[in-house]
Amino acid sequence: MLSLGMHSRRSANSRLAHALLVLLLCVVPALQAQPAPRATVASPHPLASEAGLSILLAGGNAFDAAVAVAAALAVVEPYGSGLGGGGFFLLRQGGSSPSYLFIDARERAPLKARPDLYLKGGQAQRRLSLDGPLAAAIPGIPAGLAELSSRHGRLSLEQSLAPAIRLAREGFPVDRVYQSRAQMRLAALRDDAESARLFLDAGEVPAQGFVLRQPELAASLEQLASAGHAGFYSGELATRLVEGVNRAGGIWSMEDLASYQVVERIPLQVSLADDRQLITAPPPSAGGVAIAQSLLMLQQLPWREAERAQRAHLVAEVLRRAYHDRRLIGDPDYVDTPLPRLLAPDYLEGLTASISSRKATPSTSLGTPAALHEGEDTTHFSILDGDGNAVAATLSINLPFGAAFTVPGTGVLLNDEMDDFAVDPAGSNAYDLEASQANLVGPGRRPLSSMTPTFIDSADQLASFGTPGGSRIPSMVLLAILEYLDEQPVQAWVAAGRYHHQFHPDRIQHEPDAFDEDAMATLRERGHTLDNVGRRYGNQQVILWHKSSGQVDAASDPRGIGQSLQAPAAKP
Known part of the structure; x- marks a missing residue:
């Protein structure tokens, strides 16, 4: 009986080892099968x-x-x-x-x-x-x-x-x-x-x-x-x-x-809805803070369901408030920038609550203008x-x-x-x-910037954003991110008509083809002043990596002469 019992234990152990081996053989190919992205x-x-x-x-x-x-x-x-x-x-x-x-x-x-x-x-x-x-x-x-x-x-x-x-x-x-x-x-x-x-x-x-x-x-x-x-x-x-x-x-x-x-700095990292992480530029960039504030405010507003004019109204209102705070930002090696306060949930909830869904907020009611040039x-x-x-x-x-x-x-x-x-x-x-007193000329200082290279990373995807455009950089990156969150193809991220609000001057600047006549009429009814800048602007270069398939989509802005290139696909 003893030998039989030991044989039974050995058999049980053997079956367990065999099961673990089968499981390992199934898991390892699955891990290996996840393809690397194309460069x-x-x-x-x-x-x-x-x-x-x-x-x-x-x-x-x-x-x-x-x-x-x-x-x-x-x-x-x-x-x-x-x-x-x-x-x-x-x-x-x-x-x-x-x-x-x-x-x-x-x-x-x-x-x-x-x-x-x-x-x-x-x-x-x-x-x-x-x-x-x-x-x-x-x-x-x-x-x-x-x-x-x-x-x-x-x-x-x-x-x-x-x-x-x-x-x-x-x-x-x-x-x-x-x-x-x-x-x-x-x-x-x-x-x-x-x-x-x-x-x-x-x-x-x-x-x-x-x-x-x-x-x-x-x-x-x-x-x-x-x-x-x-x-x-x-x-x-x-x-x-x-x-x-x-x-x-x-x-x-x-x-x-x-x-x-x-200077090696820690990027500004903010948790967004759906387990996405915004990774963006910290000061001396003011752009990353503006994008983070804007996205966190928009998460509290029905921007996704809004038609074109109403979405533009909500975007303009969050940008108005984000650019208002720009005056507090400077070179972090010389200026104490209050990032925790600017990104605090209760502060952003208060800003969002001040937004009317039907009426533009006069910038003068928000206080001192931000410095921007x-x-x-x-x-x-x-x-x-x-x-x-x-x-x-x-x-x-x-x-x-x-x-x-x-x-x-x-x-x-x-x-x-x-x-x-x-x-x-x-x-x-x-x-x-x-x-802005936070951005005065001083020996060894770095000037404030709107340059905002940005990632959004999640378990499923990595998206990369960025553009030239001076003070309009944050608004352009924000609009591209909204196209991404709307699950639009990368070509739409870079091609969509652009508009911008920077608190002061109190107007929505926009490309000639950003709005149709009905949308412009609606925005004016909301109390916005529109300023057609008379040209298209920006030059975005974006990448989207679908991690499960390895597929990589990229796009260069049709406003420029850029080009997105990929390495040849690996042979099976």
Whole structure:
């Protein structure tokens, strides 16, 4: 009986082991069967998308590809970004428990900067903060590229920068977007001999197809490629930059460059309905806060069921309140931004309760206007690799072609981001927006920004959003997110008509085709003033990863010339 009992126990154990083995054999293929996403790049210029995809196909990850795309855009979109500018990189590090990181490569004010830098005789001299070397803050893009490559990439910086170096040396054909931006800044470009030589053709906007070569920029990129961060912020190139800026009337120092570092920040992360997570830009971006507040307010309102005009009314009202709070936000290294209060449920419930479903709220009834002034010619791209790593990056030099000042012998076109500060502490800017004490000019400070690279992550999907567009960036990203939440295809996210409210001036700005006549009449009945801006704006680049199938959808804004590219599908 004993031997029989032991045999029975062995048999039972054997059956249990067999069952566990069968279960394991069923589960493991199921886990393995979940396909990896196809590596995808969506950028505002086909040559930049090609550069990013080539790096992915060479074994690089999303972070290497981000270096390649950002550097290529510095060459082919000098009106939107460049080595002389700055930006924000939102990273998703893939895996079973993804993590997120925000790299703040925003420009910093020179150490000699003071709140009255642009005041002469007590009056703000706006031209000084817009054109020329005094308008330029210390660039952050070179440091951002070096950081991405050394801390997060698989390939060397030399490999990731190679496509941009080739584009700068061999040249690229001028397109219609380049022409329109150059025409906008033609006078400023002509005023600087080096910029005129590099970006114009005999003092005029180049013809379409004109091959624009930048050998000096290629050499500066090679310095960055060989020496990393030090290749730009110290040594021969740094000396040339400082001497060139100061010779023309700027206030840079070698210490400004030597002390520049990117800041790794924790992204702003907010729980939304349906177990979705909003991961977006923290201060010194004001955009992430505005989007978070707007979405949390809209969750309390029937926006999804509303027809076009009523939805626009509700969106305008939440934006009005979110932009009102912008005045409280500044560089978090210098200003205590009250984020917990701005995102507190009871505070947002109070804001939502103040919204009438039938009547616009006059902005004057909400108090002090927010400070707001940014150039619109920024750039954005989105990247996803086969491991679930992702980058959403928004980069800028502020106005088209930045300060329109290129440091001789370097090919580095400088930003005019100093104008993003409150350059007139006692007055208002060119858009009649009053100054923010949280965003005053100060030594080493980063100016407030609306740049808002954004993810929405969930168990089923990852969506990536972002666009250029200055103060309209948050509203554009919000409208794209609403299309996503409405389960519309990615092409609809980037193509939908756009509208915007920024608290002051108290009006809904909109594209010509955003509303039909009935919708406009309804909005006017609600008490809104409509302002047709007379053109389409923005240049969104979006990606949607369906995690269960591995399918990846991407779209580039039809308003631009961008292109979304994918790696070839894996062979079965």
